[in-house]
Amino acid sequence: MYRVGVIGCRGIGIRHAAGIAELADPERAQVVAACDLAPDLLVEFQKHFAGKWPQIATYTSHREMLEKENLDILTVATSDHAHTALVVDAAAAGVKGIFCEKPLATTVEDAAAMVAACEAHGVVLSVDHTRHWMPIWHRAHELVEAGEIGDVQSIVGALRGERAMLYRNGTHCLDAICWFSGGRPIWVMGDLEPGFEDYSEYAGDGGHDPTTEPAANAYIKFDNGVTAFYGGGSKTTPGPKFSIEVIGTTGCLVIADNESATLIRDEVAETITAPAWPIEGIEAGMHELVQILETGGTPASTGRDGQAVVEVISGILASQQQGHAPIHIPTER
Template sequence: MYRVGVIGCRGIGNRHAQGAASLENAEVVAGCDLVPEQRDEFAAQFKATSPELKMYDDYREMLEKAQLDIVTVATGDNRHADLVVAAAEAGAKGIFCEKPLATSVEDADRMVAAAERHNTLLSVDHTRHWMPVWHRCHELVTEGEIGDVRAVLCEHYGTRSMLFRNGTHLLDAIMWYAGSNPEWLVAELEDGYKDYSEYRGDGGHDPATEPSANAYIHFANGVRGIYLGEKQAPNRLDFTISGTTGNIFIEREGDAYIERDGERELVEPRHWEVDGIAAGVHELVRALDGDGELSCTGRDGLTVVEMMIACLQSQQQNNAKIALPLAR
């Protein structure tokens, strides 16, 4: 039985716990949050099915006392690093960390290094890997249904088009469909952020604390990625994967279509018993059991952090081409 502890118990952290609690071989035995009301609500929800559950207001105490196998981290975007490093050092076998992995390359580096040093599996919650439509579209790409991928376009509009908070999901998805690591990018931040040289956000709450971005990304296999972010346009999230023999379109409403020879068909996703965040937690547990690999590893998350920081660097250097991986 895997002993699971959750750091950050509201909202997304609650969904982490639901994913773990739905498994027969895992039990949520610890939760940590700074806010007393959040601790009380979490305990009320999970105590009946997890009689061992204990609540903490200090993650260090939880890691010391709870003897955890798995730790999930669902704090603010810029608060993940110390928690992940401490969990790995405390002996966690697996960590499920919210996206973005970190908001600086330095933090992401030390998180990945700690996980690798302690043989800890580190999974990053870029949730589209476990969403049936997005997953099925990736299967079609890898099966060659649109030939060789040549370009991936993402249009991400609306007030929550924030580079770190939500752009991380889409940059990860672009890389996933491209099937390669980025070699360089050129980027421009939204107006008013020309001096935004490092993350100055509030953990993902106020859109004004971080910019949207537009980026052109060249991948090692020759695929081109284009990410368009705009806060002052109506909400929209559309994805286009273009190959040598066809295109796949993923729409904000959740439908997807494959287009070949002028004919467009609806993409029918496979049935998943569990999807989204819960499926990501389940995947981590299966990987710990030796059944399969992680869809989005710590190193994948690190690469996405590098892309986001490269966007800031490109803006600072008059929209210059920034080589990836970033120099250390």
């Protein structure tokens, strides 16, 4: 049985633990420990899962938890800028798998350190870009991979609404762009929303207050020739919260967040459907991690995938500071 620890016990951390609780075979894994800086959240976490795991140990120090609990799996659901030490320390402590919230980190250096630590210690690192575990997104990606729109030429991603924050939710849209591109980003040009012209590094509050993070627009080039346009603001823009249009040589595919997908070929539009999954989203990501530890494999959303998104986000900030110039992104990993 895998021993699981959760760091960050608000709503998303509860969903991480719920993914373990919903395993059909409870002998595969159990949550044995939780860590948070707020003692009241630890009490609520214990209460939430008391019927399933009445003996969850609680900690306010992640290092103490790692030292005492002999964990196999760690989940990280803290504020965006606080992930790095947790993941690096867990990898060194001997955990086998880590499920980390997005964005992986808030700087290029931190993301690289996290990926390097996990690879050095043989740790499976999965990043919660949730659409990898949503049926309609999975089906849409299958169609693109199968050549249903020919070769991908360009992608248009749009993020709207008051929470179109670059780090908090822009990371989801940028990840989807990278995923459907089939390549690696090699340079980016960016433009931040008015009022954030001097925003050169992450200064958010963990994704709670939209005024602490900019929305942004960007143009991205990939190593396979695909180009992408990211329209991420401003935060006052109405409309569907999240959409992606993938344009190929023989057609295009439009996905409107988790609601619908449309395949367009020869001026004929076809609604795409996907069979329901018994479990999806964050919880499915947790199931996948347990399965990988049992039988091998690679996460649908890897640490290196998360690292690429952090590089794009950081490139957008740097481009703003350099007169919207192209910022080259490392391609050797």
